[in-house]
Amino acid sequence: MNEKILEKLSILADAAKYDVSCASSGTSRPAVKGGIGTTTGWGICHSFTPDGRCISLFKILLTNHCIYDCAYCTNRRSNDVKRTAFTPRELAELTIAFYQRNYIEGLFLSSGVIRNPDYTMEQMLRVVKLLRDEYRFNGYIHMKAIPGASDELIAQAGRYADRMSVNLEIPSEENLKLLAPEKSYSEVFAPMRFIQQGMLESAEERKKFRSAPRFVPAGQSTQLIIGATPDSDRQILTLASALYRRPSFKRVYYSGYIPVNRGDSRLPALAAPPLVRENRLYQADWLMRFYAFNASEIVNETHPDLDLDVDPKMGWALRHPEFFPVDVNTAPYEMILRVPGIGVKSAKLIVVSRRYGRLSIPQLKKIGVVMKRAQYFIVNRELPMQTVNELTPQYVRRQVTQKQKNRAAALLQYPIEWGE
Amino acid sequence: MVLFLYDKTFEGLLSCIFFAYAQKRFPDMILSATDQQPLFADERYVVDTDKEKASRVWSSLEKKLSKIARKMMMSVWISGLPETEMLLFRYIRKNLDHPQGVELNFGDADVLRVKEIAQQISREAHRIVQFVRFQETADGIWFAPIAPRYNMLPVVVNHFRSRYATQPWILYDTTRNRGLYWDTHTVEEVSFSPADLAELRLGKLEGEKQSDDEQLFQQIWREYFRSITIRERLNLKLQQQHMPKKYWKYLTELQQ
Numbered sequence: 001m002n003e004k005i006l007e008k009l010s011i012l013a014d015a016a017k018y019d020v021s022c023a024s025s026g027t028s029r030p031a032v033k034g035g036i037g038t039t040t041g042w043g044i045c046h047s048f049t050p051d052g053r054c055i056s057l058f059k060i061l062l063t064n065h066c067i068y069d070c071a072y073c074t075n076r077r078s079n080d081v082k083r084t085a086f087t088p089r090e091l092a093e094l095t096i097a098f099y100q101r102n103y104i105e106g107l108f109l110s111s112g113v114i115r116n117p118d119y120t121m122e123q124m125l126r127v128v129k130l131l132r133d134e135y136r137f138n139g140y141i142h143m144k145a146i147p148g149a150s151d152e153l154i155a156q157a158g159r160y161a162d163r164m165s166v167n168l169e170i171p172s173e174e175n176l177k178l179l180a181p182e183k184s185y186s187e188v189f190a191p192m193r194f195i196q197q198g199m200l201e202s203a204e205e206r207k208k209f210r211s212a213p214r215f216v217p218a219g220q221s222t223q224l225i226i227g228a229t230p231d232s233d234r235q236i237l238t239l240a241s242a243l244y245r246r247p248s249f250k251r252v253y254y255s256g257y258i259p260v261n262r263g264d265s266r267l268p269a270l271a272a273p274p275l276v277r278e279n280r281l282y283q284a285d286w287l288m289r290f291y292a293f294n295a296s297e298i299v300n301e302t303h304p305d306l307d308l309d310v311d312p313k314m315g316w317a318l319r320h321p322e323f324f325p326v327d328v329n330t331a332p333y334e335m336i337l338r339v340p341g342i343g344v345k346s347a348k349l350i351v352v353s354r355r356y357g358r359l360s361i362p363q364l365k366k367i368g369v370v371m372k373r374a375q376y377f378i379v380n381r382e383l384p385m386q387t388v389n390e391l392t393p394q395y396v397r398r399q400v401t402q403k404q405k406n407r408a409a410a411l412l413q414y415p416i417e418w419g420e
Numbered sequence: 421m422v423l424f425l426y427d428k429t430f431e432g433l434l435s436c437i438f439f440a441y442a443q444k445r446f447p448d449m450i451l452s453a454t455d456q457q458p459l460f461a462d463e464r465y466v467v468d469t470d471k472e473k474a475s476r477v478w479s480s481l482e483k484k485l486s487k488i489a490r491k492m493m494m495s496v497w498i499s500g501l502p503e504t505e506m507l508l509f510r511y512i513r514k515n516l517d518h519p520q521g522v523e524l525n526f527g528d529a530d531v532l533r534v535k536e537i538a539q540q541i542s543r544e545a546h547r548i549v550q551f552v553r554f555q556e557t558a559d560g561i562w563f564a565p566i567a568p569r570y571n572m573l574p575v576v577v578n579h580f581r582s583r584y585a586t587q588p589w590i591l592y593d594t595t596r597n598r599g600l601y602w603d604t605h606t607v608e609e610v611s612f613s614p615a616d617l618a619e620l621r622l623g624k625l626e627g628e629k630q631s632d633d634e635q636l637f638q639q640i641w642r643e644y645f646r647s648i649t650i651r652e653r654l655n656l657k658l659q660q661q662h663m664p665k666k667y668w669k670y671l672t673e674l675q676q
């Protein structure tokens with residue numbers, strides 16, 4: 001290792017930073033004798049950057065050379081940027097050195113496309129083979145599958161990685177064609193399907209033989225860039241919910257578009273990345289995964305886009321006052337879960353605790369219910385009849401957005417002191 | 421006011437329970453003999469620790485409480501908070517007196533408080549696992565200082581032992597001045613002299629105490645941290661929310 005590495009690292013980390021996925025969850029590799037690392041325990045973030053995002057994996061590109069020319073990407077061939085590449089050995093060594101110091105949970109390896117997809121995939125495979133076979137690394141590995149790479153190479157990668165991802169990037173095929181002329185949905189979906197098939201086969205095998213090799217045990221994920229194209233939230237969430245119906249799919253990540261290539265007429269000129277919209281999409285995604293909401297309940301023909309002023313659960317509740325008020329002391333869990341201001345944890349606590357007696361408002365607060373939001377949607381003996389039905393949804397909406405506006409303003413005023 | 425004095429062991433606390441039920445005297449305060457005692461105690465009882473009686477109390481708790489609830493009680497115990505004794509006393513008593521136990525009654529302030537403290541402990545354990553930074557010393561031992569609020573070494577030791585089985589390491593609690601040393605076979609307790617400790621509290625090994633590559637890797641890591649940040653998205657408030665400032669002292673990426 002020497003100082004040259006510093007420069008490479010700075011270029012290739014900088015180019016990797018727009019990939020938002022960083023999670024290290026969904027797998028369990030217990031320690032093996034003579035090896036380093038485990039993935040058991042919690043999904044661990046080891047640091048948080050000044051943009052507030054978690055560093056869990058050493059997210060890096062093998063190279064930022066690329067033969068393609070995607071409009072939204074810093075690495076596209078028409079950009080005049082410094083190019084460099086790690087050798088597989090350098091990258092494996094860095095990963096181990098970081099892991100030994102407890103900086104990371106593992107590696108998230110991505111790359112620009114060099115020569116052709118197969119050649120690129122082979123180079124990436126070299127890194128993970130070195131790590132697993134030679135350094136006996138037993139921590140987390142997330143690998144990007146390069147669209148267009150052969151099934152054989154993807155199959156090999158799947159035996160070394162915990163998670164694989166293929167990024168869709170653009171939420172509709174026509175807009176992908178416009179911004180990334182060399183890519184197509186069919187090329188992206190092909191490895192996705194192959195990974196899923198491999199996972200299902202491996203799960204079957206492992207039912208028969210416990211020692212059968214695992215294939216991408218933490219499943220697959222993808223990323224969608226938000227706001228680079230006019231695609232609606234309805235298109236985005238419908239796509240996401242279709243992906244979640246596939247058995248191998250664990251996460252869809254939403255990445256607010258950051259205009260890295262200014263002056264490309266195919267892209268909108270944004271003053272700032274659409275962070276509020278991105279946040280609302282994550283909230284909606286959360287509702288689909290943990291609150292049993294359908295995409296069509298969150299967005300539909302009449303409401304194709306998420307309301308930026310209220311969270312999507314509140315948005316749904318305001319459009320459906322007929323569901324409320326909910327009596328927290330008698331209603332089923334699924335109904336309690338739909339009350340704004342009540343999360344999964346507090347809904348569970350309510351359901352187990354009410355068996356001992358009626359819960360009062362102060363008790364609900366202590367359990368974690370956010371009364372500021374919940375008060376309009378629940379009944380309890382002590383509560384006056386001031387629910388969303390008497391007060392009207394419009395009134396409640398004004399009440400809850402007022403408070404949020406103040407909070408958002410406080411966040412924007414926060415001084416920026418990082419960097420030069 | 422009824423005061424119990426005990427020896428500050430968990431078995432001692434369970435003995436207090438046994439004593440209370442046997443004597444039908446329930447304490448308003450439980451202290452150790454070395455604590456400052458209030459002047460206005462009407463009744464003072466010195467409760468001797470009795471292993472046999474303590475284990476009888478524990479086995480009746482085992483019948484009523486889930487493993488999770490018992491683990492939460494142990495978290496409260498290691499928290500060492502001033503409220504520990506009385507909170508656990510009331511919690512145990514409520515569970516013993518209720519036919520099915522009350523561990524799921526989160527409408528009860530004590531049950532909820534036990535859960536809160538257990539969560540604080542597990543949150544701190546999680547933060548240590550996240551924010552520990554090992555530095556390689558010249559003699560090949562990986563050293564990490566920590567400064568937790570609670571006594572966390574016993575809580576996190578297994579995590580590091582299985583994860584870093586092949587590298588010898590020292591996890592050192594600079595607040596309590598004791599550490600654990602894993603030599604790749606067993607874990608031992610260690611402590612440093614006051615002079616060494618003063619240096620360790622700064623969080624950085626000096627010059628010749630470091631391995632040859634250590635400085636370079638620290639520098640590479642800081643560079644990575646800088647490069648992976650997206651400037652268009654700066655949100656320092658969010659950063660601090662996830663990574664409270666009190667941990668920054670020992671974080672390589674935030675040192676100069």
Ligand code: SF4
Pocket residue numbers: 066067068069070073074075076077111112113180
């Ligand atoms: S293929 Fe990937 S790295 Fe290459 S230009 Fe497109 S998005 Fe960028």
